[in-house]
Amino acid sequence: MKSATIRDVARAANVSVATVSRALNRGETVSMPTRVRVLDAAGALDYVPHSGARSLSTSRTDTIGVLLPDLHGEFFSELIRGIDQATRAHKLHLLLSHSHGDPQEAMAVLKAMRSRVDAMLVMSPYADGALLSGALNGAVPLVLMGGGGDAGAHPSFAIDNRAGAVAITSHLLDAGYRRIGFIAGPADNIEAGQRLSGYRAALAARSIAFEQIVQGDFGERSGFAGAGLLLAAGPPDAIFAANDMMAIGALEALRGAGLNVPGDVALAGFDDIPVARFLDPPLTTAGVPIAEIGRRAVECCIAMVADATGGPGHIFTPELVVRASSGPGKQDRPNGRLIREEV
Amino acid sequence: MKSATIRDVARAANVSVATVSRALNRGETVSMPTRVRVLDAAGALDYVPHSGARSLSTSRTDTIGVLLPDLHGEFFSELIRGIDQATRAHKLHLLLSHSHGDPQEAMAVLKAMRSRVDAMLVMSPYADGALLSGALNGAVPLVLMGGGGDAGAHPSFAIDNRAGAVAITSHLLDAGYRRIGFIAGPADNIEAGQRLSGYRAALAARSIAFEQIVQGDFGERSGFAGAGLLLAAGPPDAIFAANDMMAIGALEALRGAGLNVPGDVALAGFDDIPVARFLDPPLTTAGVPIAEIGRRAVECCIAMVADATGGPGHIFTPELVVRASSGPGKQDRPNGRLIREEV
DNA sequence: TTGTAAGCGTTATCAG
DNA sequence: CTGATAACGCTTACAA
Numbered sequence: 001m002k003s004a005t006i007r008d009v010a011r012a013a014n015v016s017v018a019t020v021s022r023a024l025n026r027g028e029t030v031s032m033p034t035r036v037r038v039l040d041a042a043g044a045l046d047y048v049p050h051s052g053a054r055s056l057s058t059s060r061t062d063t064i065g066v067l068l069p070d071l072h073g074e075f076f077s078e079l080i081r082g083i084d085q086a087t088r089a090h091k092l093h094l095l096l097s098h099s100h101g102d103p104q105e106a107m108a109v110l111k112a113m114r115s116r117v118d119a120m121l122v123m124s125p126y127a128d129g130a131l132l133s134g135a136l137n138g139a140v141p142l143v144l145m146g147g148g149g150d151a152g153a154h155p156s157f158a159i160d161n162r163a164g165a166v167a168i169t170s171h172l173l174d175a176g177y178r179r180i181g182f183i184a185g186p187a188d189n190i191e192a193g194q195r196l197s198g199y200r201a202a203l204a205a206r207s208i209a210f211e212q213i214v215q216g217d218f219g220e221r222s223g224f225a226g227a228g229l230l231l232a233a234g235p236p237d238a239i240f241a242a243n244d245m246m247a248i249g250a251l252e253a254l255r256g257a258g259l260n261v262p263g264d265v266a267l268a269g270f271d272d273i274p275v276a277r278f279l280d281p282p283l284t285t286a287g288v289p290i291a292e293i294g295r296r297a298v299e300c301c302i303a304m305v306a307d308a309t310g311g312p313g314h315i316f317t318p319e320l321v322v323r324a325s326s327g328p329g330k331q332d333r334p335n336g337r338l339i340r341e342e343v
Numbered sequence: 344m345k346s347a348t349i350r351d352v353a354r355a356a357n358v359s360v361a362t363v364s365r366a367l368n369r370g371e372t373v374s375m376p377t378r379v380r381v382l383d384a385a386g387a388l389d390y391v392p393h394s395g396a397r398s399l400s401t402s403r404t405d406t407i408g409v410l411l412p413d414l415h416g417e418f419f420s421e422l423i424r425g426i427d428q429a430t431r432a433h434k435l436h437l438l439l440s441h442s443h444g445d446p447q448e449a450m451a452v453l454k455a456m457r458s459r460v461d462a463m464l465v466m467s468p469y470a471d472g473a474l475l476s477g478a479l480n481g482a483v484p485l486v487l488m489g490g491g492g493d494a495g496a497h498p499s500f501a502i503d504n505r506a507g508a509v510a511i512t513s514h515l516l517d518a519g520y521r522r523i524g525f526i527a528g529p530a531d532n533i534e535a536g537q538r539l540s541g542y543r544a545a546l547a548a549r550s551i552a553f554e555q556i557v558q559g560d561f562g563e564r565s566g567f568a569g570a571g572l573l574l575a576a577g578p579p580d581a582i583f584a585a586n587d588m589m590a591i592g593a594l595e596a597l598r599g600a601g602l603n604v605p606g607d608v609a610l611a612g613f614d615d616i617p618v619a620r621f622l623d624p625p626l627t628t629a630g631v632p633i634a635e636i637g638r639r640a641v642e643c644c645i646a647m648v649a650d651a652t653g654g655p656g657h658i659f660t661p662e663l664v665v666r667a668s669s670g671p672g673k674q675d676r677p678n679g680r681l682i683r684e685e686v
Numbered sequence: 687t688t689g690t691a692a693g694c695g696t697t698a699t700c701a702g
Numbered sequence: 703c704t705g706a707t708a709a710c711g712c713t714t715a716c717a718a
């Protein structure tokens with residue numbers, strides 16, 4: 001069925017298209033009777049304005065574009081949920097895309113989205129802020145999420161990864177663990193770098209010499225492999241994975257090696273994705289208000305569309321979430337037996 | 344920076360706008376030199392076509408609209424990933440929204456999206472197919488995912504929930520469990536209903552009288568509560584949750600009650616979300632090719648845009664995925680001791 | 687309060 | 703091979 005246009009409605013209601021437009025939008029000056037006629041006609045014809053035509057005329061799209069580095073896993077699921085909440089609350093549409101971390105692809109996507117959105121919300125964990133700005137070229141406001149981009153030029157909603165990693169590492173030290181291995185995130189990922197730096201800083205602050213770092217990529221699989229490497233190198237008594245997904249993989253590896261968590265090796269992650277509390281044992285992690293970051297960033301987008309400044313963004317400080325995976329270590333156990341031996 | 348238009352490019356390249364358009368699109372008939380001039384000018388001006396204007400002219404948006412009942416959890420994360428893969432492969436955009444299962448809201452969203460997309464991909468687990476078709480009113484092709492909608496009128500990509508539930512239940516029976524409790528999904532959810540029906544059918548087929556059903560809503564929390572109810576009613580020796588999220592909640596409840604899985608109570612879910620294999624114990628479940636459903640559905644959308652029919656859709660048969668959570672039950676254990684007593 | 691008409695940026699038709 | 707020009711559907715001065 002061919003869609004009705006504003007002309008059809010005008011004809012049906014016996015008014016001009018201008019009157020229809022006025023009656024349907026901010027009907028400043030339309031008499032009650034005509035307004036009713038128009039609304040009835042529009043309803044009867046099942047009229048829906050052509051958004052392209054409208055955006056051509058108003059140069060607004062009522063759409064926020066979102067570019068994420070990935071869509072995999074609960075972290076992004078949460079983030080999208082927060083973003084969706086906010087866009088929906090403001091009756092905006094959500095155009096979603098991702099770039100497997102490839103800057104070239106990210107630029108291409110940004111250009112492709114540019115004419116379809118009022119603002120862009122980008123999570124780019126790489127040092128490509130200039131590229132992104134270039135692709136957008138000031139055509140639409142840009143709001144950043146995560147540590148990447150050049151936060152000076154654009155509002156940025158990020159987390160204090162370093163502080164979070166310091167908190168986790170210090171917590172493990174406080175709990176008595178001394179040999180703490182670290183499964184790092186992707187090498188060129190800014191947030192991953194900050195977490196690594198926090199791990200190191202916390203060790204240095206206590207003059208702990210033991211430091212063991214393996215490379216991961218934020219995926220479960222790499223957590224599994226990373227834990228394997230750490231174990232092979234002489235088991236640490238705790239493993240700190242730079243995100244929860246890798247911690248899940250590490251947990252699997254520890255289990256596979258017949259090691260008890262936290263009895264033999266304690267474990268901690270980062271992000272506090274929803275499933276973290278349902279692991280066995282529940283995972284100690286750095287809690288990040290994932291959905292809220294999305295919400296706030298969208299609201300900043302909206303503000304920028306309105307007044308072009310939109311405010312400064314915000315850095316969220318992760319909250320230390322202690323669960324059983326970093327419970328009492330070996331040295332605290334009664335009579336020193338390994339828990340797994342008791343099974 | 345004000346965006347350049349096709350006229351700016353035309354001026355810069357010393358040609359007409361028609362030539363620019365031809366050179367940039369399927370440039371059937373543009374001489375090499377002019378084409379180069381146009382491309383250069385477009386590049387220099389950082390020209391990006393105004394998608395609204397284009398869609399006004401071509402009556403295509405190069406966008407697929409996606410409406411999901413929810414965005415929460417790994418199931419939808421996976422689904423979106425599959426959808427995104429396909430849209431990206433075809434250089435289409437992805438307009439995402441959701442409707443907390445509220446049919447009225449779903450209709451409103453559909454109407455709002457209608458003029459912005461070439462096709463709609465809807466997962467509606469409720470019996471509101473007619474409403475959806477009504478909201479769209481034939482303006483754009485509609486492809487369904489999941490059991491809802493009226494699959495007769497539109498291509499539908501769904502899973503055989505009943506067969507999956509029969510497979511899980513039969514597997515539990517084969518493993519020696521006789522008192523199998525069921526945590527159901529939302530009452531009005533069609534897929535949930537099919538799973539319930541499969542559970543019952545499998546019990547009936549073996550003439551098992553024991554049947555215990557509690558109401559859930561597909562969320563972790565309801566799985567936790569549901570398991571609590573089942574335990575209070577006299578512990579079953581196995582629990583089958585209608586999806587993995589509820590199984591995760593149930594696992595938590597069992598753990599909290601000091602029960603061993605599968606030693607005291609076996610557990611099974613449905614969907615095989617990625618995290619299922621990382622639970623402890625890994626979860627027995629009905630494997631559904633979540634991402635593939637998304638991909639295939641998008642491809643069907645594309646086909647429908649092209650030739651208006653797009654083919655019949657597809658019913659996927661879930662695969663029984665047996666993991667440790669439904670391992671040997673009590674009766675198979677050496678000397679009949681509860682495993683948890685050994686701990 | 688209502689109507690007329692000028693854009694908005696593209697594509698496509700039709701001449702040249 | 704290229705250039706005018708008419709849509710496409712809507713909003714918004716400007717007139718009436």
